[in-house]
Amino acid sequence: MEETMLCWAVLKPIATKDPIEATPEFRLALRTWFTKCGRDYPWRRTRDPYAILVSEVMLQQTRLAVVLGKGYYERFMRNYPDVQTLANAPEEELLRVWEGLGYYRRARMLQATACAVMAHHGGVFPNHEKELLALPGIGRYTVGALRSFAFDQPSPLVDGNVMRIFARLFADDTAVDSTEGVKRSWQRAEVLLDQKHPRLYNSALMELGQTFCKVGIPDCLSCPVAAFCQSREPHNLPVKVGKVSITQIEEVSIFARQKNRVLLAMEKGTRRRGLWRFPERSHEEIANSDVIYEANYAITRYRVSMIVHAAYGIEPKNGEQWVEDTDLESFPMSAPYRKALRHLLTQD
């Protein structure tokens, strides 16, 4: 441990300025770096609040490499290029377009926002904080993102990235997810915000958190604001109070075939509402059938073991239906079930 600390004491440049006392210099350093090195994303080429909102919602729980690298953002924008088309989209089709991104609640919320913009603002996004906050699915962070990125209005934003940067910049070991920690982060975001260049400044701050001041070991030697950073052991920050406990669960289902059809069931509960999956059966009903597919996946705080049994002579129950092979791709499914389905059809 001592060796690690010693190593960090050497690798982490010593701060020569205070970010609050030298705020104009801090903003300038961030701006200069970002203007020269900022990455080019589709949502940075537009001022359309709708396109920016779509990117923000997708990036909430999905990594940038997936959103961009697998073409989800482009596909979504091709299908729903504006608020109106999204507001009018049938839910089943919307979930199919969202498929692979997970956390389907986000797609429904995005549509609810689009419907509210159509109903209350004639299809034009408002740019005032109060009106934005009144829209479904829009919180304080998203208000800051929309106002600064789309309208270039001075509006602070704080997310996990920004909290981490500020905890290190101010060498603050107050838990970032405590009431006091959240309050401090927002106060700092307001004080440091570049009133003249909010779009540029907030974009730079977000990118700093994705590139240099990243989770785990930050790259302080290349950091454009290292001269302002007070922390001596940034890899030990931020501190958090709430640690999520992981629960292991089993998801047992059946793969039932009848001619060229597969038996599917509507998902229950709110998390995957509107999606389809393999049906469930009691342990007694599947006791003598073979396991033909197994996989593990993670969702929120759950680690799921997915076990699929072969099933014969099965009759559909409530909420289940036989689906022709040719129609299967149009039925929205969560990624683990889509993967299992494709695999089992090739083995059939």
Ligand code: SF4
């Ligand atoms: S990368 Fe983060 S911790 Fe390192 S100098 Fe920059 S702001 Fe500080």
